[in-house]
Amino acid sequence: MTATVEAAARCGQECRATARRDGVVPALHRLNAVLSPDAPPRGASGHALVPVDAAPLPGGGGATAPGLALSAPDPDAQAGVGRASAHWRLGLAWVRLGASEGLRDLVLVRLGERHTEGAPLLMKQLVKGALADVLTEHLEAECVLGEAGTERHGTGRHEAAWDEAGRLGRVHDRITRADRALLRLLGAQGFTLPGPGWEAHLSELLADVYRERRVVVSPEEA
Amino acid sequence: MTELPAHLEELRRRARGWAGDLRAAALEVDRDPEAVRDLFDLPAVGYLANRLRSADSGDTLERVVVVEELARGDAGLMLASPGPSMAGVLVDVLGSPEQQDWFRSRLAARPAWTCFALTEPERGSAIGEMTTALSPQQDGSFRLDGVKRYVGNASRASVAAVFARRAGADRLGVTAVLVDTADPGWTAEPLPTLGLRGARVGAVSLDGVRVPAGRVLGAHLPPTRRGMWGIVQVFNRLRPSVAAIALGIAGAAHDYVAERRRELRGAERAAFEEIGRRIEAARLLTRRAAAAVDARPSDGYLASAAKARACELAEDATLVALGCFGPAARVEHPLLDKYARDARGVEFMEGTGFVQRLNLFQGLHTGRVGRAAQC
Numbered sequence: 340m341t342a343t344v345e346a347a348a349r350c351g352q353e354c355r356a357t358a359r360r361d362g363v364v365p366a367l368h369r370l371n372a373v374l375s376p377d378a379p380p381r382g383a384s385g386h387a388l389v390p391v392d393a394a395p396l397p398g399g400g401g402a403t404a405p406g407l408a409l410s411a412p413d414p415d416a417q418a419g420v421g422r423a424s425a426h427w428r429l430g431l432a433w434v435r436l437g438a439s440e441g442l443r444d445l446v447l448v449r450l451g452e453r454h455t456e457g458a459p460l461l462m463k464q465l466v467k468g469a470l471a472d473v474l475t476e477h478l479e480a481e482c483v484l485g486e487a488g489t490e491r492h493g494t495g496r497h498e499a500a501w502d503e504a505g506r507l508g509r510v511h512d513r514i515t516r517a518d519r520a521l522l523r524l525l526g527a528q529g530f531t532l533p534g535p536g537w538e539a540h541l542s543e544l545l546a547d548v549y550r551e552r553r554v555v556v557s558p559e560e561a
Numbered sequence: 562m563t564e565l566p567a568h569l570e571e572l573r574r575r576a577r578g579w580a581g582d583l584r585a586a587a588l589e590v591d592r593d594p595e596a597v598r599d600l601f602d603l604p605a606v607g608y609l610a611n612r613l614r615s616a617d618s619g620d621t622l623e624r625v626v627v628v629e630e631l632a633r634g635d636a637g638l639m640l641a642s643p644g645p646s647m648a649g650v651l652v653d654v655l656g657s658p659e660q661q662d663w664f665r666s667r668l669a670a671r672p673a674w675t676c677f678a679l680t681e682p683e684r685g686s687a688i689g690e691m692t693t694a695l696s697p698q699q700d701g702s703f704r705l706d707g708v709k710r711y712v713g714n715a716s717r718a719s720v721a722a723v724f725a726r727r728a729g730a731d732r733l734g735v736t737a738v739l740v741d742t743a744d745p746g747w748t749a750e751p752l753p754t755l756g757l758r759g760a761r762v763g764a765v766s767l768d769g770v771r772v773p774a775g776r777v778l779g780a781h782l783p784p785t786r787r788g789m790w791g792i793v794q795v796f797n798r799l800r801p802s803v804a805a806i807a808l809g810i811a812g813a814a815h816d817y818v819a820e821r822r823r824e825l826r827g828a829e830r831a832a833f834e835e836i837g838r839r840i841e842a843a844r845l846l847t848r849r850a851a852a853a854v855d856a857r858p859s860d861g862y863l864a865s866a867a868k869a870r871a872c873e874l875a876e877d878a879t880l881v882a883l884g885c886f887g888p889a890a891r892v893e894h895p896l897l898d899k900y901a902r903d904a905r906g907v908e909f910m911e912g913t914g915f916v917q918r919l920n921l922f923q924g925l926h927t928g929r930v931g932r933a934a935q936c
Contacts, residue, residue, distance in 0.1 A: 352934060359933055440931070447925070461926070464919070471918035474925050475846075475866040482845035509838045 342374055347426035348488050350374055351433035358437030359444070363541045364390045364405035366434040374430055380423035382548040385412030387421075396532045404533035407541055409548075423549055425503070429487055431549055432507055435514045435542045436480050442521045442535055443473055450524060469520055476517040480510050504551040511546040518542060565848075569626050576627045579605035580634025584813070584896075587635035590759040591899050594751075597641040597759060601672050605631050609642040610672045612649075621798050622851040625805040629844070632809020633816070636903050639806070640713060641759030644668065647713075648675040648722040650798050651737060654858075655778040655791045663776075664739065667720050676718035676749075678709040678765050686912065688724075688735050688789065693767060695725040695738060695777075703777065705738065705746070705770040711909065715749040715763030718742055722778070723767065724792070733789050739776040746770035756902030797861030800868045800911050801851040807871035807907040808847060811840050811878035814900045818882045829885055836878045843871045862924035865917040872914060875904035 342350065350373040358366035367390040371379055381387045387410040394406025416422055423431070447470070450461040460466055483506060518539040522529030529536040565573060582603045589596050600606050608627075631639040645652070645668060652664045667673060684690040693707025705725055715721070721740040740747060746768040751761045774780070779787035815836055818825075825833050850863035879901040883890045891898040908914060924930035 356933060440933070443931070444933075467922035468915065468918045470925060471866075471869075471921040474921055474931050475870050477931065478849075478863060478866050479842050479846045479870065482849055483842050486845055505834060506838055506841070509835070509842075 342424075342426050344488070347374065347430065350426075351430045351484070351488065354430055355433040355437030355440075358434045359441040362405060362441070362538055363434060363438045363545070364392065364407070366437060367407075367431075367545070370427065370430045370434055374424065374427045378421060379410070380427055380549075381410075381413055381416035381421045382423060383550070383552050384548070385414060385416035386410065386548050387413075387416075388545055388548050396537070398532075402533075404537060406537075407544055428503070428507065428549060428551070429484065431545060432480075432484055432487075432510050432514075435511065435546060436477065436484065438538060438542045439473075439514050439517050439521070440477055442518060442539060443470070443477065445535055446470065446521050446524050449528070466524060469524060473517045473520055476513050480513060483510055508550055511550060515543055515546060565626060569623055572623065573626045573630055576605070576608075576630035577633075579603070579608070580630050583631060583634030583638045586638055587899060588895060590635070590638045590641055594637075594641055594759045594761050597638065600638070601643075605634065605639070606642045606672075609639065609644040609646075610668070612644060621801055621854045622848060625801045625847055625851045628802050628805040629809045629812070629847075632806045633812040634809075635759075635813070636806050636810050636907075637757050637759035637899070639759075639809075640757060641761065643672040643674045646675055647677040647799055648720065651677065651722045651778065651795045652739070654795050654798070655737060655782070655787075656739075657781040659775065660739065660778060664720060667741075673720070674714045674718040676712050676715045676721045676763075676765075678712045678715065678721050678723040680709060680711045682708060682710045682764075686916075688733055688792070691724065691726050691735055693723070693725040694728055695736065695772065696728045698771075701774050703738070703772040703774070705740065705767045705772050707767045709765040709767070711752070711762050712749070712765050713760040713762050715765050716751045716761055718749070721747070721765070723765075735792065736788055737778045737792065738772045739778065740767075740770055740772060744770055755905060756899065757906035760906075793861070794858040796911060797854050797858055797864055800861060800864035800917075801847055801854060803907055803911045804843070804847040804850070804864070804867040804871035806910070807868075807875035807904070808840065808844055810875040810900055810904050810907065811836070811843075811871070814879040814882035814897060814904075815840060817894070817897055817900070818885050822885050825885065832881050833885065836874075836881050839874050840878070843867065843874050847871060860929075862921055862930040865912075865920040865924075868911065869914045869917040869921070872904075872908045875907055876901075879904045 350370065354366045354370045357369050371390070379387045379389045388407040389410060391408045392405050393403040394408060396402045396404055413421060447461065450466060451459050453460045487507065522536055522539055525535060528534065583605055586600055601610070652661055656664065680686045681691060681693065684692065693705070693709065696704045698704055705723060707725060719742055721742050722737055723740050724735055724737050726735050747770050749763050749765045751763045754762050779791050782791070818833055846863070847867040850867040853860045853863045879897070882897055883901055886894055886897070891901070921930070
């Protein structure tokens with residue numbers, strides 16, 4: 340089944356909103372249901388990450404949380420069988436952006452509630468600056484993903500210029516860095532499980548498994 | 562903002578064609594900023610000198626498209642060019658029809674410079690700290706006293722837009738006036754700068770300059786739109802253009818590497834490609850910010866993000882480019898050295914990165930930017 344450009348774009352925005360509100364796993368369920376309904380797609384190395392509602396937490400003594408189950412690599416996937424479609428890969432980036440925005444929302448609330456020296460932590464200039472940097476990352480990622488949706492699947496005029504591994508890969512890298520910056524603002528709260536650190540970890544795993552292989556471009560071609 | 566409208570794409574192509582002239586003259590103007598007086602025939606200089614109307618709908622996007630291409634030629638020479646520039650945007654937003662006519666008539670007769678005098682020594686651009694005073698006189702005119710710093714083209718401007726505090730006004734009671742720099746009491750001299758030398762950044766002294774009542778901008782507007790409201794709108798319109806200057810400098814350095822180092826490998830190649838992707842991404846953000854301001858002039862938060870982002874990029878891109886040429890690159894590649902010096906200058910235009918971050922945080926904290934979309 341091939342999704343239309345409009346349906347894929349709509350799905351991306353819905354998954355972003357779901358990830359922001361409910362987390363990575365519900366958003367991935369939704370992304371798969373719309374853009375890969377037959378089976379969870381596989382990445383370039385043949386692995387798949389399947390959303391599950393009760394994954395065992397590492398060192399958790401039997402505790403579980405919504406998470407991801409790793410499927411053994413399928414050799415056929417490296418030849419393209421069952422691989423994630425371009426629509427799906429773009430949708431995954433929207434999921435990760437939404438999850439990162441949700442983490443940002445959480446930081447705003449938590450640091451607004453914590454006080455030091457008579458003022459909310461949120462109002463410290465270093466915190467303001469760090470959050471402004473994260474917001475800038477998110478705004479720029481939104482621009483690039485929006486452009487990707489129209490370039491990759493639009494008129495075809497830009498098809499040759501679209502370097503997914505480089506450009507989408509960079510968005511994934513920047514989202515990861517934004518997540519790490521937000522987790523630092525939460526202190527040790529972002530390191531214990533489950534919680535925001537777990538969500539960011541799941542998001543990083545998805546970026547890792549579904550990243551495309553890099554194609555090197557020389558300066559004159561660029 | 563996938564594609565520019567056809568008329569802007571055509572203008573962008575023309576501007577790109579003009580940029581080569583600017584690049585060819587860049588080092589000469591860097592050595593002698595007054596060399597710009599011999600370059601009035603260049604199409605880019607002519608365009609900047611004659612573009613007298615600024616505040617039309619869609620203007621901010623148009624400006625960022627042109628400015629990026631021209632700054633990719635040379636930011637210093639672009640800023641050295643005569644024309645309405647930042648003062649033009651201020652006059653278009655806050656000026657009465659008579660004031661706009663007076664301003665344009667001063668520029669229409671011959672290529673003439675304008676300047677935008679806001680910043681003060683030791684106080685920067687903080688409106689609440691401004692001390693330049695506008696005092697009413699018995700004949701209905703005003704008297705202007707104070708000092709300004711870091712004003713582009715101050716020493717060669719024939720018309721100046723000057724910000725001042727009205728006598729007796731509250732902390733934010735700042736207004737802007739138009740000054741004929743030939744009037745007694747105005748003196749300006751250039752300051753030595755590390756980069757962007759063409760812009761002739763200067764210091765201004767205002768010693769009892771007489772300002773006729775008709776030169777006080779915004780007097781014809783309702784009281785709520787005279788002061789800070791209008792000034793913020795002007796700054797919101799200008800900020801994406803500063804981002805575009807930074808993008809142009811980054812692009813110039815990137816082009817320089819692409820033209821001269823065709824066999825980049827390993828880490829050098831990765832760094833080069835990363836800068837290319839950052840330029841593309843920052844351009845998308847800058848154009849979106851410009852479109853947001855055009856749609857709603859009070860919406861300047863994206864412009865803050867774009868400005869901060871692009872200025873960091875300009876510094877990084879020029880340093881990465883220098884790194885591609887090995888030891889003594891700054892000596893053996895003077896144009897690249899100039900780009901690296903110029904890149905530092907955009908940080909201080911229209912609010913530093915710290916100021917933009919605080920503004921952006923304010924938007925985030927109040928929910929004016931970064932809100933969840935309704936799906």
